[in-house]
Amino acid sequence: MSETADLYQSIIMARIKNPSHAGKPETYDAEGEGDNPMCGDRVHVYLQRDGSRIFHESRGCAIMIASAELMADAVAGLNAAQIAQRRAAFEAVVNTGAKDPALGELNALAGVSEYRSRIRCATLPWSALALALEEDQKNG
Amino acid sequence: MSAVLKPDHFDLAAIRKDFPILSQQVHGKKLVFLDSAASAQKPRAVIDAMVHAMEKEYANVHRGLHWMSERTSDAYEAVRDKTAAFVNAAAREEIVFTRNATESINLVAHTFGRAALKPGDAIVISEMEHHANIVPWQMLRDAHGIELRIAKITDAGEVDFASLDQQFADGKVKLLAITHMSNVLGSYTPAERLAKFAHANGAKILLDGSQAIVHRQVDVQAIDADFYVFSGHKLYGPSGIGVLYAKLAILDAMPPFLGGGDMIASVSYEKSTWAKPPHRFEAGTPAILETIGLGAAIDYVQAIGFSAIAAHERALTDHALNILSPLVKILGSAQDRGGVISFTMAGAHAHDIATLLDRQGIAVRAGHHCAEPLMGRLGVTSTARASFALYTTMEEIDALAAGLIRVKQVFA
Numbered sequence: 261m262s263e264t265a266d267l268y269q270s271i272i273m274a275r276i277k278n279p280s281h282a283g284k285p286e287t288y289d290a291e292g293e294g295d296n297p298m299c300g301d302r303v304h305v306y307l308q309r310d311g312s313r314i315f316h317e318s319r320g321c322a323i324m325i326a327s328a329e330l331m332a333d334a335v336a337g338l339n340a341a342q343i344a345q346r347r348a349a350f351e352a353v354v355n356t357g358a359k360d361p362a363l364g365e366l367n368a369l370a371g372v373s374e375y376r377s378r379i380r381c382a383t384l385p386w387s388a389l390a391l392a393l394e395e396d397q398k399n400g
Numbered sequence: 401m402s403a404v405l406k407p408d409h410f411d412l413a414a415i416r417k418d419f420p421i422l423s424q425q426v427h428g429k430k431l432v433f434l435d436s437a438a439s440a441q442k443p444r445a446v447i448d449a450m451v452h453a454m455e456k457e458y459a460n461v462h463r464g465l466h467w468m469s470e471r472t473s474d475a476y477e478a479v480r481d482k483t484a485a486f487v488n489a490a491a492r493e494e495i496v497f498t499r500n501a502t503e504s505i506n507l508v509a510h511t512f513g514r515a516a517l518k519p520g521d522a523i524v525i526s527e528m529e530h531h532a533n534i535v536p537w538q539m540l541r542d543a544h545g546i547e548l549r550i551a552k553i554t555d556a557g558e559v560d561f562a563s564l565d566q567q568f569a570d571g572k573v574k575l576l577a578i579t580h581m582s583n584v585l586g587s588y589t590p591a592e593r594l595a596k597f598a599h600a601n602g603a604k605i606l607l608d609g610s611q612a613i614v615h616r617q618v619d620v621q622a623i624d625a626d627f628y629v630f631s632g633h634k635l636y637g638p639s640g641i642g643v644l645y646a647k648l649a650i651l652d653a654m655p656p657f658l659g660g661g662d663m664i665a666s667v668s669y670e671k672s673t674w675a676k677p678p679h680r681f682e683a684g685t686p687a688i689l690e691t692i693g694l695g696a697a698i699d700y701v702q703a704i705g706f707s708a709i710a711a712h713e714r715a716l717t718d719h720a721l722n723i724l725s726p727l728v729k730i731l732g733s734a735q736d737r738g739g740v741i742s743f744t745m746a747g748a749h750a751h752d753i754a755t756l757l758d759r760q761g762i763a764v765r766a767g768h769h770c771a772e773p774l775m776g777r778l779g780v781t782s783t784a785r786a787s788f789a790l791y792t793t794m795e796e797i798d799a800l801a802a803g804l805i806r807v808k809q810v811f812a
Contacts (some may be wrong), residue, residue, distance in 0.1 A: 268756065268810050299751055299767045300781040319781060321749035322811075375755055 267371035272326040279325065281332035285315045290399065292391030294384040296320075301381060303328055305388040307396055312338055314389065321381050323372060328385035330366050340393045347386045354382045410708040416791050418443040418700075429761025432796045432803075437583055437611060437740050437787030438765050439633045442697075446637055449696035450689050460685055462662055476688055479695035480678070483643055486698045487628060488619040491648055496678040497686055500642035501610040502532040504629035505577070507644055507681060508606060509536040511654040512627075513575075519545030522572040524564070524603075526589075527553045527777045528582040531770040533608045537577060547572065553777065557585035557732030559594065568601045576605045580612035580628075584769045584778075584785065585732030586717075586740035588612060595624040604650070610634055614789070615713055615738045617706040620645050632690065636789075637697030641690035644681070651677035658683040701790070709790045713739045716788045716797060723801045724786075727808065731778055739788030742769070745804070748811040750782040756807045757784075762800055 288306040295302050301320030305328070308315075314332040318325045334350075335343045346363070353360050357373035360366075372382045416422050419441045424431045433441060453475065459468035461476045484492045498504045517523070523537050527550055541548045552563035559578070567573060576598040581588045591607055598605040606627035609618055613630045620628050625645070632641035646654075656663055656674050660683035665673040674680045701709065717739045724730060728743035745753055754766035765785045768775045775781055786800055 268752070273810065300772070300775070301751075321751040323752070323755075375758075378751065378755055381751065 267375065268322065269368060271365060271368040272322060275326045275329040276322045279329050281315050281329055282318065283315060284317055288315070290392040290396035292388040292395065294388035296380055296384055301384060303385045303388050305385060305392050307389070307392040309396060312336060312343070316385060323369070323378055323381040324384055327369055327382045330368065331385050331389060334364065334366050335389070340397065343389065343393060347390065350386060351383055354379050410704070410712055412712070412793060415704070418445065419791050420444060422791060426761045426763070427759055432762040432799045434786040434788065434792070434796065434800060435763045435765050436789035436792070437634065437785065439639065440614065440636045440789050441791065442638065443636055443700050445700050446693045446696045450638065450693045453689055453692045461688055472688060476686070476691050479691045482695050482698050486702065487645055488621050489645055490621060493677050494645055494648050494651065496644040496646070496651070496681045497691055498642040498644055499640055499687065500631040500633070501608060501629045504642050504644035505532055505606070505608065506536045507657045508627055508646070509540045511657050512650065513540040513546070514544055515655050516653065517544065517546050517574050520547070520572065521574040522547040522549050523575045523577060524549045524551050524567045524573050526551045526559060526578045528557065528585060528587065528774050529579055529771065530583050530608065530610070531772070533577055533579060534773065549573070557582065557587040557734045559589050564597065568603070571602065573601060573603045576603050578605070578607060580607045580609045581615070581738055583611050583740060584742050584771050584774055584783070585734060586737040587732055587734035588736040588738060591623045591625065599624065611740065616710050626650055632694040632697060635697050636700060638690040638693040640687045641694045648677065656680050656683070660684045704790060712790060713788055716792055716794065717741070719794055720786065720788070720797045723797060724804070727801060727804045731783060739792070740785065741787070742783040742785045744780055744783050745807065745811070748807060750784040753784045753807050756810060757800070757803045760803045760806065762803045
């Protein structure tokens with residue numbers, strides 16, 4: 261089905277079948293949640309400051325889970341300012357469909373720009389991560 | 401499609417030509433519209449009636465002494481007669497126009513709920529209600545001190561009368577507010593039996609007919625409904641017009657909902673008095689054009705006839721249940737069910753299913769269908785839902801099945 265291959269490509273499907281950042285870690289420094297009341301999707305993000313490792317507990321669609329996975333890869337080791345920058349760049353990609361060479365595998369979600377109602381699915385983990393970072397900064 | 405089940409006078413090809421939107425393409429594919437339970441498409445007759453009013457006969461209603469206002473008032477009030485006949489109300493005054501079924505329920509909660517119910521009284525709803533038949537009662541509970549109780553449904557998705565018995569046992573229940581057809585499970589509820597049950601227990605009954613009225617003939621007197629609500633836009637009419645039917649004696653005792661023009665008998669700074677029903681409940685300029693559109697929609701479905709519509713949709717539903725069962729998990733298995741089928745697919749989220757189908761031109765709904773508590777009862781967070789209308793074809797259901805096979809391939 262070529263008409264959907266752009267979005268549901270193997271990189272996304274592979275990540276939802278074999279997630280490498282799913283589950284609640286034993287220890288973490290901050291957490292944040294993203295909810296989409298329109299569809300009931302929910303993502304909970306856990307942040308370990310040491311190396312900015314991210315874990316997520318996701319209940320939702322393939323786009324959201326794949327986005328959480330790719331996000332965890334993409335922000336590993338970055339500081340809050342760098343993560344914010346990356347989030348802005350990612351949101352530009354999913355809103356415009358124009359890939360950003362600096363974003364690597366995150367570009368797999370560029371196709372979501374064609375499905376307006378699904379953009380929120382891709383950005384929800386990033387919103388949750390932003391909340392976790394806020395909490396982390398408050399905790400100092 | 402079985403020829404036996406297809407009434408001779410039900411000309412599906414001609415019916416589809418009546419709905420201009422059905423010939424549209426989506427993503428370069430033929431539109432397969434299976435989301436009519438959310439809102440149905442509009443036949444040419446409805447579109448033309450509204451355009452005609454705007455082009456030829458339009459002014460405000462119940463006010464002007466001029467020709468245009470009189471003609472528009474006549475057209476508007478004629479729809480009240482038509483709607484009364486459509487649901488077999490005993491009197492035209494029993495038909496109140498609202499914006500939609502949601503507003504109708506809010507009207508009842510706000511007026512009947514505060515005037516006729518006392519703190520300590522209870523209202524029973526079922527586990528398969530739309531948010532529209534949950535939240536207004538919660539608001540009444542919190543503002544007015546009534547109790548809100550939930551009657552269980554069976555795993556098949558039918559009313560559990562044993563649970564109803566329990567909820568009514570202490571004699572505090574004064575209103576049973578329940579769907580006539582679930583927007584998720586497609587189950588019909590036994591309206592007449594429920595009304596008899598409520599009345600025998602000293603309670604009134606409100607039926608949410610938003611889904612049911614689209615698919616079968618509703619006779620509020622045969623049901624003995626105290627309140628019956630529905631929306632125009634699911635009945636092939638425009639959005640922005642809904643109906644509240646209530647028995648006249650009940651309406652007569654109800655205080656107004658919104659205040660303003662058209663709902664008064666007299667106004668002074670000291671005191672205003674209220675118009676009689678139905679105008680008491682229609683403050684301000686109503687949805688004139690939408691009401692005229694609703695009238696055209698009622699004419700349209702009645703010209704086809706509910707026996708033909710029901711037979712067609714029965715055949716569609718039977719075919720869909722057969723063809724979809726091996727592909728997906730269908731929720732609910734009520735004996736009496738209509739053309740609303742919710743399903744889940746292992747490993748694939750409802751939104752992914754909907755997006756993948758959309759790319760094939762197939763429109764289904766996905767999510768919690770404004771029925772979050774029911775999702776919890778069914779043990780799911782969301783489902784995909786295909787729903788059928790009088791213009792749905794067997795080929796469209798086959799297209800859905802083919803589409804779902806492709807979804808399965810993506811998620812394999």
